[in-house]
Amino acid sequence: MTQPDLLTAVDKDRRKLLLASAGTMAIASLPLVAQAAGANTHRATAQSQKGQHAMNTITTKDGVEIFYKDWGPKTAQPIMFHHGWPLSSDDWDAQMLFFVSQGYRVVAHDRRGHGRSAQVSEGHDMDHYAADAFAVVEALNLTKVIHVGHSTGGGEVARYVAKYGQPSGRAAKAVLVSAVPPLMLKTANNPEGLPMEVFDGFRAGVAGNRAQMFLDVPAGPFYGFNREGAKVYPGVVQNWWRQGMMGSAKAHYEGIKAFSETDQTADLQAITIPTLVMHGDDDQIVPIADAALKAVKLLKNGSLKVYKGYPHGMLTTHADVINPDLLAFFKS
Numbered sequence: 001m002t003q004p005d006l007l008t009a010v011d012k013d014r015r016k017l018l019l020a021s022a023g024t025m026a027i028a029s030l031p032l033v034a035q036a037a038g039a040n041t042h043r044a045t046a047q048s049q050k051g052q053h054a055m056n057t058i059t060t061k062d063g064v065e066i067f068y069k070d071w072g073p074k075t076a077q078p079i080m081f082h083h084g085w086p087l088s089s090d091d092w093d094a095q096m097l098f099f100v101s102q103g104y105r106v107v108a109h110d111r112r113g114h115g116r117s118a119q120v121s122e123g124h125d126m127d128h129y130a131a132d133a134f135a136v137v138e139a140l141n142l143t144k145v146i147h148v149g150h151s152t153g154g155g156e157v158a159r160y161v162a163k164y165g166q167p168s169g170r171a172a173k174a175v176l177v178s179a180v181p182p183l184m185l186k187t188a189n190n191p192e193g194l195p196m197e198v199f200d201g202f203r204a205g206v207a208g209n210r211a212q213m214f215l216d217v218p219a220g221p222f223y224g225f226n227r228e229g230a231k232v233y234p235g236v237v238q239n240w241w242r243q244g245m246m247g248s249a250k251a252h253y254e255g256i257k258a259f260s261e262t263d264q265t266a267d268l269q270a271i272t273i274p275t276l277v278m279h280g281d282d283d284q285i286v287p288i289a290d291a292a293l294k295a296v297k298l299l300k301n302g303s304l305k306v307y308k309g310y311p312h313g314m315l316t317t318h319a320d321v322i323n324p325d326l327l328a329f330f331k332s
Contacts (some may be wrong), residue, residue, distance in 0.1 A: 007263020056115070058139040062123065066117035068109035068136050072100040078142045079330070080132065081261035082109040082152030084178075085259055086214070087243040088115025091150070093330040094319040096328070102327060109136050110158070115243065121209075124254035126262045127163075129156040134164040144172040147328055149285060150315055152259040154179020159262075162270040174275040175326065178286055178312050181264040181295050199260045206253045213242040224311030229277055236316060268298035268327040275302045276329045278322065280310025 054197070057065045069089055079099055081092040089108035095104040110117040112132055113124055133156060138146060147165065149157030154176040165171025169218070186193035205213035218240035220226040277299070279292035288306065296304040305325060307314060315322055 011325070029052075038261075041150045045299070053146075055130060058136055060135045062128075062133065062163045064112050064120050064123065065118040066109050066112060066132050066136060068107060069096070070105070070107050070140060070251040071096060072105040073103070074105060075107040077144065077146070077330075078105040078107060079141075079146045079148060080133070080137065080142065080154030082107070082147065082149035082156045082234075083108065083111065084153050084255060085092050086114065086247055086254050087240065087247060088241070090115065091200035091316070092277045094316060095148070095323060098319070099327070104330075107140065107142065109133065109189070111153075111251075111254070116246070119248035119251065122251060124251050125258045126155055126159045126264070129246065129258070130159040130163055131190045133160045137164075137168075137170055143170050145170055146175070147171060148175040148177065149179060150177045151312065152180055152255065155181050155259055155262060155264055158264050158267040158271065160266065161273065162267040166271070166273060172191075173273055173330070174271065174276065175329065176292070176295060177278045178280065178283055179277070179291060179295065179323075180259050180286055181268055181291065182264045182298060183265065184286065184290065185256055190290070192294075193286075194260070194287070199256050202256050203253060206249060206256070210249055210252070211241075211245060214241045217260055218313070221232075222311065223313040223317050223326075224282060224284070227282070227311075228286075248315075268295055269300075271302075272300050274329075275299050276326075277302055277304045278302075278307070278325070280312065281306045282309050283312045 003263075026225050056070060056146075058068065059065055065087070081089065082094060083089055083091045088110045092108045098107060100106050109132070109332075111129055115121055123287075129152075136142075145165070147157045147161060148227075149155070157174055157176060158179070158181045161171050161174050183190050184194055185199070186195050192270065202213075218225070218237045219232070222235060222240065223233075224230055225232045277292045277296045279288045281288050292304060292306070296302045307318070307321070310318055
């Protein structure tokens with residue numbers, strides 16, 4: 001065999017050896033590849049499960065996903081917070097952090113069409129709002145609950161307690177903060193109410209330029225930032241806008257009718273559990289004369305606390321005052 005032929009043969013043998021070695025290594029590594037793949041799948045599943053756990057939701061009887069937060073010891077006294085229009089459970093940050101630090105279990109949900117809850121087409125009325133709240137209470141098996149509602153959330157609390165909370169025996173106390181009941185709209189029987197033009201203006205704002213309206217409301221009357229000498233917090237305005245724009249325009253549009261035209265006189269009259277009514281006398285969104293001053297007279301076991309000069313959004317601007325007053329009522 002010539003030298004070139006010998007070199008060729010050696011090269012062929014070397015290639016065979018390398019291929020064989022590579023094949024052996026590939027076969028030997030298959031379990032490791034499978035194991036790594038399994039590990040990756042496990043991590044992805046774990047992350048997915050964590051994500052699902054972080055997005056707590058319940059499904060109502062009519063198939064609507066409702067997002068909720070549930071913080072604190074599961075055996076502690078539960079407080080459930082009901083937010084206002086057009087916001088989300090995030091609007092209760094100042095209260096939830098305060099009361100969880102006091103040892104309470106704090107729960108808050110995003111109303112249907114608001115925040116992280118499903119943007120469904122129908123059901124934007126007090127009856128559905130109350131039924132959705134009860135679905136959360138039942139799913140978490142909450143008992144002896146203190147319900148706190150702000151603005152539209154106050155209407156939700158009134159309807160909930162009268163229709164579900166008391167009949168089921170699950171409601172212990174209620175708080176209506178800057179709340180809409182008994183009725184916001186001016187009628188023959190409610191001459192102190194606001195004219196329909198006010199609420200038509202809200203609807204026009206939502207339909208015409210919701211993004212701008214959701215800046216103008218918090219920057220102006222909601223927190224009293226339009227008052228002379230008021231200290232304006234841009235972050236508070238931006239947070240209001242953020243919460244509003246997370247929700248459905250249709251839910252917001254139809255919700256205006258719910259909070260303005262729902263007569264909740266009968267709801268208030270039916271409530272027998274201890275109920276605290278809290279309202280600022282400079283509320284430019286829900287004027288006190290047509291709300292708290294009437295509501296407390298309709299309640300069988302109600303008490304009223306008026307805050308001089310406080311705005312509609314006093315839960316945020318004056319949390320340092322409101323939270324201790326809430327705590328005192330809870331403990332009383």
